[in-house]
Amino acid sequence: MTVVAALVTLTGCGAETARPADAAYGVPIEINTPQGLRAKQTLDMLNSDWPIGPVGVGTLAAPDEVDAVTAKLDRIWWDRPFAVTDVQIGAAQATVAVRNSYGVDQEIELHTDDGGMVDELDVKLLPPKIEKWSDIDAEITKSGARYSYQFSKVSPDNTRCDVVAGTNTDLSLPLASIFKLYVLLAVADAVKAGTVKWTDPLTITKEAKAVGSAGLEELPPGSEVPVRTAAQQMISASDNMATDLLIKRLGPGAVERALVAAGHHDPASMTPFPTMHELFSVGWGQPDLREQWRRAVEQGSQQVRAQLLKQTNARPYEPDPKRTHTPASNYGAEWYGSAADICRVHLALQRAAVGEAAPVREILSAIPGIDVDRSKWYYIGAKGGNLPGDLTFSWYAVDHTGQAWVVSFQLNWPSYRSPTAAGWLLSIVHQAFDLVPV
Numbered sequence: 001m002t003v004v005a006a007l008v009t010l011t012g013c014g015a016e017t018a019r020p021a022d023a024a025y026g027v028p029i030e031i032n033t034p035q036g037l038r039a040k041q042t043l044d045m046l047n048s049d050w051p052i053g054p055v056g057v058g059t060l061a062a063p064d065e066v067d068a069v070t071a072k073l074d075r076i077w078w079d080r081p082f083a084v085t086d087v088q089i090g091a092a093q094a095t096v097a098v099r100n101s102y103g104v105d106q107e108i109e110l111h112t113d114d115g116g117m118v119d120e121l122d123v124k125l126l127p128p129k130i131e132k133w134s135d136i137d138a139e140i141t142k143s144g145a146r147y148s149y150q151f152s153k154v155s156p157d158n159t160r161c162d163v164v165a166g167t168n169t170d171l172s173l174p175l176a177s178i179f180k181l182y183v184l185l186a187v188a189d190a191v192k193a194g195t196v197k198w199t200d201p202l203t204i205t206k207e208a209k210a211v212g213s214a215g216l217e218e219l220p221p222g223s224e225v226p227v228r229t230a231a232q233q234m235i236s237a238s239d240n241m242a243t244d245l246l247i248k249r250l251g252p253g254a255v256e257r258a259l260v261a262a263g264h265h266d267p268a269s270m271t272p273f274p275t276m277h278e279l280f281s282v283g284w285g286q287p288d289l290r291e292q293w294r295r296a297v298e299q300g301s302q303q304v305r306a307q308l309l310k311q312t313n314a315r316p317y318e319p320d321p322k323r324t325h326t327p328a329s330n331y332g333a334e335w336y337g338s339a340a341d342i343c344r345v346h347l348a349l350q351r352a353a354v355g356e357a358a359p360v361r362e363i364l365s366a367i368p369g370i371d372v373d374r375s376k377w378y379y380i381g382a383k384g385g386n387l388p389g390d391l392t393f394s395w396y397a398v399d400h401t402g403q404a405w406v407v408s409f410q411l412n413w414p415s416y417r418s419p420t421a422a423g424w425l426l427s428i429v430h431q432a433f434d435l436v437p438v
Helices: 034-046 063-077 133-142 176-193 227-236 240-250 254-261 276-284 290-299 302-312 339-352 359-365 420-433
Strands: 083-090 093-099 105-112 118-125 146-154 161-167 201-203 224-226 377-387 390-399 404-412
Touching: 034 063, 034 083, 034 093, 034 105, 034 118, 063 118, 118 420, 133 146, 133 161, 133 420, 146 339, 161 339, 176 227, 176 240, 176 254, 176 339, 176 359, 176 377, 176 390, 201 240, 224 227, 227 240, 227 359, 240 254, 240 276, 276 290, 276 302, 290 302, 339 359, 339 377, 339 390, 339 404, 359 377, 390 420, 404 420
Parallel strands: none
Antiparallel strands: 083 093, 093 105, 105 118, 146 161, 146 404, 201 224, 377 390, 390 404
16 A cells, blocks of 8 residues: 655654664663674664664665665654564674564564674564454554454445444544545446546646656656546555546535445535645645644534635645654544445445446456455455555455455554554454454
8 A cells, every 4th residue: 555655755864873762671782792782773773863864874784785774774763662572692693573662563683794784684573463353452452543443244235334343433533545435436426427438538737746646656747647547546556646636527526425425424524525635735735724724623614624725726735844744634634434434435336336337346456455365355445545643444355255345444643653554454454354254
């Protein structure tokens, strides 16, 4: 699942030398060997408030490995502090087991060369064991996230979700890019109504490219892509530009009607429906509109929200680099829905995928998003999302008996979480699929 491309990644800058931890953390690391010394230095850097950068890493790694080690450490640095749970020192190598700030266990393995510098470093996830449904709650609870998950058995006519397991299934939480399912449903409805064709061209603009593109990024402004390609990229690559191009082509009110048609519990909360440009501008753009948006949400004012969205369309989207790793959902700037909503929109899409809209099933299943036993699961439609502090996954899966199931997970933290969180959650989901009573 693609992390939102429009958010500018912060890189090491300024003073890049790691600041040693003020106090010991967890199991002590002996520094009487080069590999032990480097292991301790690695943890000091990860637990420092100074960003990871090539200058600091240059004091740790062999010259040829500086870029690779910088990338691996910067990827997890956001999850500090790390507690050391175990240390194994071997010949020219060290393995340090750590637990990050939201309870995910990892191993950092490093090797040193003849000069005592790190010439190889790997970070591995240590997946938790999921043997029963309650293990899911136990593991996610330890992470400190507000969360919801649901496994539902689908009625034969794709109209009802019967919950088999789940927690907080009616809690409205950030959807992140799962909201794009509603856009796809609006496209399907327009195709069946004859107001949109899969072959209709969409013109790429400079403004549309500003929100980021994961699948069409190389196309310059003025290029055209058909609706079918844009819809595929919106789902399989979570392409933000393609999403906005489709919303614009559908016209005002189309996605709001899809919310109603899919049975969203509170369509008014997302009316008017924000485009990627609009919500990114509110959440991470300049000027900062977060507080104004929060007040509008708390007051339930559609009018103020509409005014703020209109304001963002009067200027280009310019990300504020100081806020790109801070959640906007803390201010209500997100798309929202419950596990029950997610199940209903998946069912609505399957019902809509007939006639001219039949390609919807293929669009949803192009990237399954999870590695499961395909002899047990012969069809998997998927959509997930990831924004700072928000992590979501969903699937419409049909087992080998022909029974359909809908699975969803929504996690929300008050702080940014690195891509480690997605790998950790997928490790839980993968095992949870084995619990489904097929």
